[in-house]
Amino acid sequence: MRRYTGSFGSYLSPSDSSSRAIADLSPNLVAQALENPVKYLPVSVASTQNLVVQYGSFVALNDLTVEIPEGCTGLLGPNGAGKTTLLKTILGFVTPAAGSGSVLGFDIRSQGREIRQRIGLMPEQDCHIPGMSAVQFVAYAGELAGMPGEQAIRRAHEVLEYCGLGEARYRNVETYSTGMKQRIKLAQALVHGPKLLLLDEPTNGLDPAGREDMLELVRSVSHGKGLNVVISSHLLPDIERVADQVIVVMKGQLRVQGMIKELKKIAGAPMDVELIEHSDPFATAMRSRGATIEELTHSRYRVQTNQTPAETGKLVLSAAREVGVQVRGLELAERSLEDAFLDVIGAPPAQHPGGFQL
Amino acid sequence: MASTPIADLSYRNYDGELTSTNNRWWVIAKSTMRMAMKKKAIWIYAILSGFYYVAMIIVLFVVDQMTQNVVPGQKSPVSGFLNSIQWKDQFVTGFSYGQIWFLAISLVIGAGAIANDNRANALLVYLSKPCDKRDYLFGKWLGVFLPLFVVSATPSLVFYFYGAMSYREMGFLSSDPWLILKLPLMLAIGSAFHASIVIGISSMFNQGRMAGAVYSGFYFITNFFTQLMTIAWLAAQGGPRHRGEGAPEAVKNLIGKLYYSSVDGLNIGMSKGIIGTKGSAAFGIRSPIEMVPAPSLMFSLGTIAIISSLMMFIAWRRIRPVEIVG
Numbered sequence: 001m002r003r004y005t006g007s008f009g010s011y012l013s014p015s016d017s018s019s020r021a022i023a024d025l026s027p028n029l030v031a032q033a034l035e036n037p038v039k040y041l042p043v044s045v046a047s048t049q050n051l052v053v054q055y056g057s058f059v060a061l062n063d064l065t066v067e068i069p070e071g072c073t074g075l076l077g078p079n080g081a082g083k084t085t086l087l088k089t090i091l092g093f094v095t096p097a098a099g100s101g102s103v104l105g106f107d108i109r110s111q112g113r114e115i116r117q118r119i120g121l122m123p124e125q126d127c128h129i130p131g132m133s134a135v136q137f138v139a140y141a142g143e144l145a146g147m148p149g150e151q152a153i154r155r156a157h158e159v160l161e162y163c164g165l166g167e168a169r170y171r172n173v174e175t176y177s178t179g180m181k182q183r184i185k186l187a188q189a190l191v192h193g194p195k196l197l198l199l200d201e202p203t204n205g206l207d208p209a210g211r212e213d214m215l216e217l218v219r220s221v222s223h224g225k226g227l228n229v230v231i232s233s234h235l236l237p238d239i240e241r242v243a244d245q246v247i248v249v250m251k252g253q254l255r256v257q258g259m260i261k262e263l264k265k266i267a268g269a270p271m272d273v274e275l276i277e278h279s280d281p282f283a284t285a286m287r288s289r290g291a292t293i294e295e296l297t298h299s300r301y302r303v304q305t306n307q308t309p310a311e312t313g314k315l316v317l318s319a320a321r322e323v324g325v326q327v328r329g330l331e332l333a334e335r336s337l338e339d340a341f342l343d344v345i346g347a348p349p350a351q352h353p354g355g356f357q358l
Numbered sequence: 359m360a361s362t363p364i365a366d367l368s369y370r371n372y373d374g375e376l377t378s379t380n381n382r383w384w385v386i387a388k389s390t391m392r393m394a395m396k397k398k399a400i401w402i403y404a405i406l407s408g409f410y411y412v413a414m415i416i417v418l419f420v421v422d423q424m425t426q427n428v429v430p431g432q433k434s435p436v437s438g439f440l441n442s443i444q445w446k447d448q449f450v451t452g453f454s455y456g457q458i459w460f461l462a463i464s465l466v467i468g469a470g471a472i473a474n475d476n477r478a479n480a481l482l483v484y485l486s487k488p489c490d491k492r493d494y495l496f497g498k499w500l501g502v503f504l505p506l507f508v509v510s511a512t513p514s515l516v517f518y519f520y521g522a523m524s525y526r527e528m529g530f531l532s533s534d535p536w537l538i539l540k541l542p543l544m545l546a547i548g549s550a551f552h553a554s555i556v557i558g559i560s561s562m563f564n565q566g567r568m569a570g571a572v573y574s575g576f577y578f579i580t581n582f583f584t585q586l587m588t589i590a591w592l593a594a595q596g597g598p599r600h601r602g603e604g605a606p607e608a609v610k611n612l613i614g615k616l617y618y619s620s621v622d623g624l625n626i627g628m629s630k631g632i633i634g635t636k637g638s639a640a641f642g643i644r645s646p647i648e649m650v651p652a653p654s655l656m657f658s659l660g661t662i663a664i665i666s667s668l669m670m671f672i673a674w675r676r677i678r679p680v681e682i683v684g
Contacts, residue, residue, distance in 0.1 A: 091485075091486060093485070112490075113379035113380075113488040113490070114379060114488070116379075116486060116487055116488045116489075117376060117379050117487070117488040119486070120486075121482070121486035123479070123482045123486070125479045125482065126478070126479060127478060127479035127480060127481075127482040127483050128478050128479075128480065128483070129389075129475070129478065129480045129483060130470070130474040130475065130477065130478045130480065131393055131474070132393075140385075140389055141483060141487065143385045143389075144382060144385055144386075144483075144484065144487040144488070144489055145376065145487045145488060146376040146377040146378070146379060146488060147372070147374070147375070147376060147377075148374075148375060148377065151372075151374050151375065155372055155374075158370070162368070162369050174478075188483060189486075190369070191372070192372055192376065193371045193372025193373065193374075220368075220369060221369050225369050225370075225371060226371055227369075227371065
């Protein structure tokens with residue numbers, strides 16, 4: 001049983017080694033948190049306030065205020081939106097021109113090393129240390145993050161086994177296939193037990209089976225393992241598959257942020273009805289009940305009323321009973337994430353950054 | 359029969375110790391050295407780099423034997439040899455003879471140190487961990503410097519202690535009591551020079567072989583130039599029949615400086631300056647040719663410092679966090 005619920009859970013859970021969990025937070029934050037845990041423990045793993053990042057005269061992030069919540073978050077945006085710069089800033093590679101930010105309670109301006117010790121990055125490009133076997137590479141990555149040598153070796157074996165490279169761990173990484181290289185990148189990012197994992201196009205170059213495996217790996221580490229994940233991808237189905245929430249940035253500004261479920265909802269909460277067969281009397285019966293009805297496919301309809309979904313459901317069932325047609329399915333209608341994304345990037349910037357709105 | 363493995367392969371978070379985020383350079387240096395030690399060529403070059411000292415010890419041993427076998431009352435034909443040896447010159451000569459092997463070692467360890475990382479995007483791995491450019495660059499530099507220093511210092515110090523124990527009464531220690539301090543300084547500067555150049559050149563390429571070829575080219579072309587200056591120096595002396603009728607002093611000084619304008623030359627000039635000698639021919643043999651006088655220690659050290667700094671500056675500029683998202 002967790003000591004705190006929701007956002008706090010993964011930080012102070014008795015199942016974690018609590019000393020390590022607390023050690024992952026900055027000392028000031030821990031002191032404040034112990035004094036008044038409900039007030040001070042972070043509800044987000046990273047946040048920025050009015051962040052401005054410039055490359056010369058080009059403004060890459062423009063007054064960006066965003067909070068990355070715990071769990072698995074998809075980072076979406078068209079090319080040049082500022083996703084790269086946001087990740088770079090989180091990693092401390094880029095110094096902001098204005099604004100502030102923190103990652104796991106550490107300041108992005110002055111505590112880059114502390115942040116990077118607690119972050120795992122799986123970059124988009126192939127990357128490895130030349131001349132090393134997989135186990136040497138992953139252990140070395142662990143040592144670079146601060147793990148003692150023996151622990152790093154032991155952990156490298158574990159992580160490689162978990163990432164499905166157990167059989168190939170003594171092979172030189174340069175001989176790996178594309179799929180194996182993606183896995184080794186994930187392994188080196190996981191070896192030191194990061195609290196935040198940044199995944200950049202993790203399924204790039206993978207065949208369907210490899211993509212499936214990679215998404216399964218990402219989903220498994222990001223759910224119930226105390227590991228928060230930010231996944232940047234152009235593939236919306238990938239994001240939809242593994243992430244619980246998304247952040248959409250465009251032109252360096254937050255466009256929208258929220259749970260994927262919320263984003264996919266359609267205004268007015270229409271319901272999709274699947275009948276056993278096409279039925280014009282059903283449509284007529286629904287219209288007589290004040291509903292608008294749209295035929296989606298031969299036997300599938302979208303029904304909208306000005307009532308709650310539960311009441312709309314009752315209307316559907318009563319109409320079906322009246323005309324004598326069998327209802328095979330009834331669910332709340334929702335858009336695809338792609339439709340939601342296209343709507344979002346055409347909409348004006350969010351007025352209340354951090355809110356779950358669309 | 360169950361098809362699942364017996365071991366629990368599910369992901370578990372790491373709750374163990376994480377050391378301080380400082381001094382990541384030492385992890386990088388250790389790894390660079392560990393990789394280097396696995397290469398057989400390093401060990402072969404290391405042995406060859408000390409060959410002058412081994413040969414000198416053999417010569418001294420033979421001379422000792424000949425001296426002991428002389429019938430009492432007779433004068434040994436080699437009795438004057440030991441007294442005429444300039445002991446400290448032997449270290450300059452040994453250092454000079456080892457240069458080609460130091461080059462080879464620095465190529466094997468250092469040419470690919472950054473170049474291969476560039477090819478494999480390894481900087482993304484390094485810089486996404488709690489390391490920064492300083493850690494990376496210093497770690498790589500130290501990973502080349504330390505093996506070079508150990509390889510060059512080991513035979514020198516072995517010879518020093520052999521000489522100190524066997525030839526103390528022949529002025530080995532009294533000729534320069536500070537030699538034991540000057541030696542490590544000389545060897546450290548020489549190793550640092552090689553390490554800085556090779557790291558700087560390595561950072562400019564994406565292939566270790568290319569970086570190695572460029573450093574080798576630079577080394578041998580400047581050495582060839584030095585050989586040309588040897589001919590110019592002999593001509594400037596006026597030849598044996600026209601002693602004193604050579605070129606003006608200013609020309610000789612210029613030739614003298616140009617003679618030391620190579621990687622080898624700068625190192626040898628620096629070693630002569632630090633040890634405090636004009637140098638002499640190998641194995642204590644009297645040379646018929648006047649040695650080219652070394653430039654001042656300040657000139658050698660200054661040039662070495664400028665070239666090393668330039669190379670490290672180039673490496674510093676070349677190392678940067680690369681694009682994360684394409």
